[in-house]
Amino acid sequence: MNTALIRIGFLLVLSLALTVVACRKDDDTENEVITTVVVHLQAVDGSFDREFTWNDSDGDGGNPPAVDDITLPANKEFNARVHFYDRSKSPEVDITEEVEEESDEHLIVYKVSGAVNLTIMPTDTDKSGRPFRLKTRWTAGAASTGSVLITLRHEPDKSSPNLDLTGSVDAEVEFPVRIQ
Amino acid sequence: MSVYAARLCSAMAFLGLTTMPLAAQHCDLLLQGVVWSAESGQPLPYATIRIVDIGRGAISDERGAFAIGDLCEDSTYMLLISHVECEHSTHVIRLVENKEFHFYLHHRILSEVVVEERAMKPLPAQAVEVVGEALIAQRQGMSLGEVLRQLPGMAVLNTGTTIAKPVIHGLHSNRIAIVSSGLALEGQQWGSEHAPEIDPFMAQRISVVKGAAGVRYGVGAMAGAIVLEPAPLRRQPGWSGWLYGGISTNGLGGTWAGAVDWKPKSSSLALRLQGTAKRSGNLRTPDYWLGNTGAAELNFSLLSEWKTGSWRQEVGLSRFAQRIGILRAAHIGNLTDLQRAIESPIPLNNDDRFTYAIDRPFQRIQHYTMRYRATRALSDHWRFSSQYALQFNLREEYDIVRRTSSAANKPQQRFRIWTHTLDAYWEHAPRGHWEGSLGLQGIYQYNLVGRGGLIPDYRNIGGSLWVLERWRHYPKPWEVELGLRYDYRRTAASTTGRLYDVDTTVHFGGWSGNIGVVRRIGQHGRWTLNTGHAWRPPHVNELFARGVHHGAGTYEEGRSDLRPEKAWNTNMSIAYERGHGAITGTIFRNQVRNFIYLDPQRTLVLTSRGAFPAYFYAQADAVLYGADVSATIPLIGSLAVEARASLLRAYRTTADSIEQMGGRDWLPLMPADRFQYGLYWKHRRDDAPAPPAYVRLSANTVLHQRRIPIQGLLKEAPPTFTVWSMEAGYSFPLRKHSSQYLETGLTARNLTQTRYREYLNFFRFFTDEPGLNASLWCKWHF
Numbered sequence: 020m021n022t023a024l025i026r027i028g029f030l031l032v033l034s035l036a037l038t039v040v041a042c043r044k045d046d047d048t049e050n051e052v053i054t055t056v057v058v059h060l061q062a063v064d065g066s067f068d069r070e071f072t073w074n075d076s077d078g079d080g081g082n083p084p085a086v087d088d089i090t091l092p093a094n095k096e097f098n099a100r101v102h103f104y105d106r107s108k109s110p111e112v113d114i115t116e117e118v119e120e121e122s123d124e125h126l127i128v129y130k131v132s133g134a135v136n137l138t139i140m141p142t143d144t145d146k147s148g149r150p151f152r153l154k155t156r157w158t159a160g161a162a163s164t165g166s167v168l169i170t171l172r173h174e175p176d177k178s179s180p181n182l183d184l185t186g187s188v189d190a191e192v193e194f195p196v197r198i199q
Numbered sequence: 200m201s202v203y204a205a206r207l208c209s210a211m212a213f214l215g216l217t218t219m220p221l222a223a224q225h226c227d228l229l230l231q232g233v234v235w236s237a238e239s240g241q242p243l244p245y246a247t248i249r250i251v252d253i254g255r256g257a258i259s260d261e262r263g264a265f266a267i268g269d270l271c272e273d274s275t276y277m278l279l280i281s282h283v284e285c286e287h288s289t290h291v292i293r294l295v296e297n298k299e300f301h302f303y304l305h306h307r308i309l310s311e312v313v314v315e316e317r318a319m320k321p322l323p324a325q326a327v328e329v330v331g332e333a334l335i336a337q338r339q340g341m342s343l344g345e346v347l348r349q350l351p352g353m354a355v356l357n358t359g360t361t362i363a364k365p366v367i368h369g370l371h372s373n374r375i376a377i378v379s380s381g382l383a384l385e386g387q388q389w390g391s392e393h394a395p396e397i398d399p400f401m402a403q404r405i406s407v408v409k410g411a412a413g414v415r416y417g418v419g420a421m422a423g424a425i426v427l428e429p430a431p432l433r434r435q436p437g438w439s440g441w442l443y444g445g446i447s448t449n450g451l452g453g454t455w456a457g458a459v460d461w462k463p464k465s466s467s468l469a470l471r472l473q474g475t476a477k478r479s480g481n482l483r484t485p486d487y488w489l490g491n492t493g494a495a496e497l498n499f500s501l502l503s504e505w506k507t508g509s510w511r512q513e514v515g516l517s518r519f520a521q522r523i524g525i526l527r528a529a530h531i532g533n534l535t536d537l538q539r540a541i542e543s544p545i546p547l548n549n550d551d552r553f554t555y556a557i558d559r560p561f562q563r564i565q566h567y568t569m570r571y572r573a574t575r576a577l578s579d580h581w582r583f584s585s586q587y588a589l590q591f592n593l594r595e596e597y598d599i600v601r602r603t604s605s606a607a608n609k610p611q612q613r614f615r616i617w618t619h620t621l622d623a624y625w626e627h628a629p630r631g632h633w634e635g636s637l638g639l640q641g642i643y644q645y646n647l648v649g650r651g652g653l654i655p656d657y658r659n660i661g662g663s664l665w666v667l668e669r670w671r672h673y674p675k676p677w678e679v680e681l682g683l684r685y686d687y688r689r690t691a692a693s694t695t696g697r698l699y700d701v702d703t704t705v706h707f708g709g710w711s712g713n714i715g716v717v718r719r720i721g722q723h724g725r726w727t728l729n730t731g732h733a734w735r736p737p738h739v740n741e742l743f744a745r746g747v748h749h750g751a752g753t754y755e756e757g758r759s760d761l762r763p764e765k766a767w768n769t770n771m772s773i774a775y776e777r778g779h780g781a782i783t784g785t786i787f788r789n790q791v792r793n794f795i796y797l798d799p800q801r802t803l804v805l806t807s808r809g810a811f812p813a814y815f816y817a818q819a820d821a822v823l824y825g826a827d828v829s830a831t832i833p834l835i836g837s838l839a840v841e842a843r844a845s846l847l848r849a850y851r852t853t854a855d856s857i858e859q860m861g862g863r864d865w866l867p868l869m870p871a872d873r874f875q876y877g878l879y880w881k882h883r884r885d886d887a888p889a890p891p892a893y894v895r896l897s898a899n900t901v902l903h904q905r906r907i908p909i910q911g912l913l914k915e916a917p918p919t920f921t922v923w924s925m926e927a928g929y930s931f932p933l934r935k936h937s938s939q940y941l942e943t944g945l946t947a948r949n950l951t952q953t954r955y956r957e958y959l960n961f962f963r964f965f966t967d968e969p970g971l972n973a974s975l976w977c978k979w980h981f
Contacts, residue, residue: 048595048613049606053807079747079806080754117601124602173532173599174548184539187548187599188532191809 052078053114053190055104056169058089060157063096073192076106089167089196091137097157098142101127101169103190118171119153126175127152128183133165135196149177159198168193226271229673230292232300233263234280236938237435243304246282251289268674270294280304303434324680324715324729325410325423326772326785326827328352332403332430336942337893337926340445340454340477340976343377343397343405347425351827351843352409352785354870357960358392360482360969361494361523362562365395366959367409368787369823369849369869370422373738374764378416379427380502380515382570385618385644386592388419389654389738391961396519396566396592398498400443400456400475403430409827410787411768413711413733414667414682417640421733421766422789432469432504433462439938445976449969450492451553452479454976467506474499480555481524485952485970490550491524493557515570523564524557528965530599533809537752537964546966559600563610565593580628590618612653616646635668646739648694654740655694655701662687680715680729688736692743701743707736707763723777730769737761741795741816747806754804754811755797761818765792779833786826794821794851796866799910821851821866837882841897843875848906864908871904871916871958892929898922904958917963920955924948939981947973 056073075084091097105112118125122145129139129152138158145151168191175186234246242263249256250267253276257265270276271294278290280302292300328350330338338346344355344363354366367375377384377395379402387393399405405427412420433439440459446452458473477496482489500517528546531537540547572586595610624638644659665684689706713731720726744757770787798817803810825847832840849866877897904916928944952970956963 048611049609050611051600051604051606056807073807075805075807079811080745080756080804084805084807114601114604117604120603121601173601176548185548187530188536188808190807191533191535192807 051114052105052107053103053171054078054106055111056171056190056192057102057104058169058194059100059102060089060091060097061099062092063098063156067092067095067097071194073194074106078107084192086192086194089194091157091159091196091198093136093159093162093198095159097159099139099155099157101153101171103171115153122151122153123147123149123177124174125153125189126150126172126177126182126186128170128172129155130168130170131165131196132168133196134163135165135167136160136163136198137165137167137196139167145177147177150182162199164195164197166193166195226269227672227674228270228272228294229266229268230270230276230294230300231264231266232302234259234265234282234302234304235263237303237305243282246280246302246304249279249281251277251279322717323408323412323415324678324713324717324727325408325412325731326352326727326729326770326787328407328409330405330407333891335399335402335405336978337895337928337944337946339400339443339456339944339978340447340974341399343395343399343425346399346405347407349843349875350407351783351829351845352787352825353407354845354873354959356391356868357957357962359526359529359960359962359966360489360492361525362392362394364391364393365407365425366870367407367423367425368789368825369847369866370789373419373735374422376412376416376420376424377427378424379568380429380570381572381586382515382568382588382590382620383417383419384566385590385620386566386616387594387614389740392562393594396521396564397427398475398496398500398517398519399427400458400498401429401473401500401517402427404428409785410729410770411711411713411731411733411766411789413686413731414665414684414713417663417684418661418686418688418709418711418733418735421735421764422768429471429502432471432502433460434469436462436464438462439981441978441980443976443978445974447479447972447974449972450479450482451555452477452974469504471502472499473502478555481550481553482969482972483553484967485954486967487545487549488551488553489526489528489546489966489969490552491527491558491561493555494521494523495557496521509575511574513570513572513574515568515572517566517568519564519566521562521564522557523562525560525562526962526965527558527560529962530560531752533806534752534811535809541964549966559597561597563593563595563597565591567591577625580630582626584622584624584626586620586622588618588620588622590616590620592616592618612648614646614648616644619643629671632672633668633670635666637664637666639664653744653746655692655743657690657692657739660689676719678717678719680713680717682711682713682731684711685709686711686734690736690739692739694743703743703759705736705742705759709734709736709763709765720775724773724775726771726773728769728771730767732765732767734763734765736763737795744816747808747811752811753797753814754806756813756815758816761795761816762793764794764818766790767792779837779839780831782828782830782832784826784828786824788822788824791821791823793818794866796821796851799908819851819853821849823847823849823866823869831879834878838878838880841875841877841879841895844873845870846872850906864910865906867908868959869904869906871902873899873901875899893927895926897924897926899924901957916958917956920953922948922953922955923950925950933979939979942978942980944976945973946976947971 054076058071061068071087071089073086103114131137140156141152142156143151143154171190172186173189175182179185234243236243244259244261246259248265257267259265275291275293280288342363344365347353347365348355352368356364356366356371364371372388386396408424412424416424438461443456445454454477456475460471462469475498480493482492498519502515504513528549568590570588574584576582594614596612598611600606621641624636626636640663642661646657648656663686667682670679687708691704693702711733715729718726742757742759744755748755768789772785774783795818797814800813802813804813827845829843849869850863852862853864879895881891881893898921900921903919907916926946930940930942933939949971954967
């Protein structure tokens with residue numbers, strides 16, 4: 020009888036331990052989602068200062084994203100800076116800070132398409148002096164339309180000759196562009 | 200069906216009665232059983248079993264089994280069992296239908312002999328494949344999926360090298376049940392990258408039921424079941440066990456496992472502690488390392504049994520813990536990344552070196568079970584059992600995140616599921632040649648995902664009632680099985696995440712049933728025909744999923760109005776075994792109404808990582824049919840040719856006019872036709888209790904899968920390939936007449952360093968399958 024009691028006690032302790040481990044109800048998972056990309060454009064001559072937003076705050080699927088048209092005055096130069104946010108959380112998380120902090124592990128890629136008269140040149144480098152391109156200079160020519168595809172790449176191989184295609188995509192959004 | 204162990208001294212047996220058959224008795228019973236070596240627990244071949252009273256007898260075969268026919272019911276017979284190496288023993292037995300006798304013989308003189316009477320569990324009427332002890336021993340150290348891959352009709356769904364899910368006749372996940380020690384595994388089976396949390400080291404025997412097995416194993420077993428049974432606990436005082444150690448060259452992996460069985464002298468308690476530890480690093484294909492494919496595993500289990508009064512009680516505890524790396528190159532951000540990865544002949548972003556380190560992305564999985572079962576003989580004819588079990592499953596998925604972000608030390612997905620099951624069932628001994636069981640089951644499940652999860656949180660409540668009866672009447676060659684079951688499931692799903700809200704309750708109920716016929720053909724053959732209906736409710740992910748499936752590069756969305764799947768499954772099989780030769784064949788047809796699948800849409804869903812093709816869950820009728828054949832043909836001496844083929848066709852009906860196949864479309868990710876063939880040589884030393892020495896050389900050819908859906912495939916199925924493997928083993932006793940022996944083995948997979956990709960591997964987009972892997976192992980039985 021005694022041994023039976025010991026056995027049952029042993030099992031009870033084990034099962035209790037199991038339940039305690041199991042029932043810890045902390046919810047410390049965290050997803051990193053970039054829901055929003057903002058392009059801040061300031062004319063070098065100070066005549067223009069606007070933010071253009073690509074926003075999908077309900078995440079993948081659901082409502083389609085809201086995308087601003089980038090409209091720029093012709094024949095001007097602009098300083099551009101890109102911002103990334105997670106607006107699915109409250110308050111919103113500014114992911115740009117993390118991107119800047121780990122500039123050597125990130126790369127922003129711009130691809131202009133269509134007949135738009137736009138050139139984009141980098142004005143910054145990462146910690147190790149290699150391409151980063153969070154800050155760029157946009158040169159708008161004559162009136163025209165097209166689009167720009169902005170891609171945030173994580174862990175690119177910055178020593179690769181075609182570095183724009185390395186790493187994995189963390190964000191990729193396309194803005195229509197109109198120069199007028 | 201009282202299971203009792205009677206201890207008889209040899210001397211006592213002579214006091215037994217002599218036979219006095221009465222005229223009215225049925226004299227058509229079969230005495231069958233197994234003779235075991237009491238020391239080693241191994242079957243004892245070439246033992247002589249003689250019925251003294253009537254002067255008839257038999258000799259046990261290689262598996263220790265024997266059978267003597269045409270005996271009378273309710274008569275007593277005196278048996279004399281002898282073996283060259285053992286003390287003769289005499290037993291008086293009384294025959295009851297469908298029982299099997301187990302005789303444990305001692306090598307030493309004048310010791311106690313144990314006779315045990317066991318109810319013979321009939322094999323299910325469905326087609327069955329069994330992985331016996333010998334084959335398990337040869338495949339030790341592999342995951343459950345890999346152990347089963349060799350069986351006809353089976354395939355494996357892989358996500359890289361570290362995640363393997365068994366597939367029965369093309370179906371897997373929620374459509375099959377995995378039952379370990381009488382308990383159905385409840386985890387996150389719905390995911391294709393969620394491997395079963397099972398340690399094959401705890402099993403002595405694995406059987407695969409191919410076909411609707413819903414009556415026996417519940418709604419999960421729509422397409423079949425995988426049933427793992429541990430070795431029986433010690434019946435005699437003392438202790439024994441085994442220790443296993445194995446190393447493998449690919450991934451520089453090591454596996455250690457061991458078990459200790461103990462039974463004290465003065466108690467009815469019997470106990471086993473078992474543990475397994477595994478560690479391996481990056482694997483290598485013939486040309487490059489597979490970055491971040493290391494794995495670590497640590498499992499424990501405890502099994503105990505004791506008797507108090509007329510109750511037999513059993514407690515089982517187990518823990519399964521795993522940490523598995525996910526190929527770094529398979530982490531892709533969007534469709535462009537995926538297309539580039541597919542177009543590249545070698546993996547991109549690959550960490551091409553060896554390391555044991557497991558980095559993000561990885562999965563951390565834990566599964567705990569706790570089980571208590573009590574069994575009591577109610578009368579000569581009835582036995583009652585009840586079981587309560589708690590299972591807890593934790594799954595954490597760690598994705599690649601920015602080092603400085605607050606997510607850097609947290610998992611990105613966490614699933615926790617608690618499952619309580621309560622079973623009660625009654626089994627009855629043959630009455631008018633019918634024997635069987637009936638029971639009820641309750642299940643309560645709580646699944647906690649939390650914010651931002653792929654699926655909502657949910658609570659499941661369910662109940663079932665079932666009855667399963669079997670008609671057998673020796674010597675009539677026919678047997679009939681009938682089963683009926685009703686299941687009810689209620690699911691309340693809710694999520695309060697900011698991304699989307701769900702708060703719904705759905706319920707489903709349905710019948711399962713099966714009719715099976717078994718016919719014995721002479722002493723060596725068996726023919727079965729089984730037809731059954733089974734169903735399963737749609738899973739929460741099929742109802743409510745919403746998001747991008749990164750590995751697949753698709754956007755997936757559930758549908759909350761899905762109806763249950765209903766399958767009508769018919770299979771016929773023939774098995775013939777004689778001497779060293781054996782042949783089995785199965786043909787099957789599985790008609791599934793409301794088959795749930797992912798339907799490619801003609802739209803793209805725009806996300807912040809670019810556009811993804813949309814797939815919505817949809818339902819259509821599907822048909823899966825095919826055949827499995829397996830043959831072992833003796834050549835010269837103990838050399839045999841082994842051959843296996845598994846063929847499958849699977850399509851669904853479509854309402855769509857653009858489909859070309861007359862309103863049909865092939866189902867995605869169905870195993871291509873596969874063939875295995877090779878040579879097997881084995882040797883058995885008559886004086887050894889250990890399994891035979893063996894050498895096996897085999898090739899596995901998998902054809903190019905041409906039957907793929909018209910739409911939505913990112914890369915054509917890989918071409919036909921053939922992979923060669925070799926297995927060899929030798930075991931020897933450590934001391935004469937002792938139960939201690941050593942098993943050793945050498946296996947090598949992909950001998951020729953073939954470069955190939957498997958259609959059923961999600962990571963076929965990124966890398967080749969691993970190259971040569973040689974492993975060396977030994978197992979010491981003490």
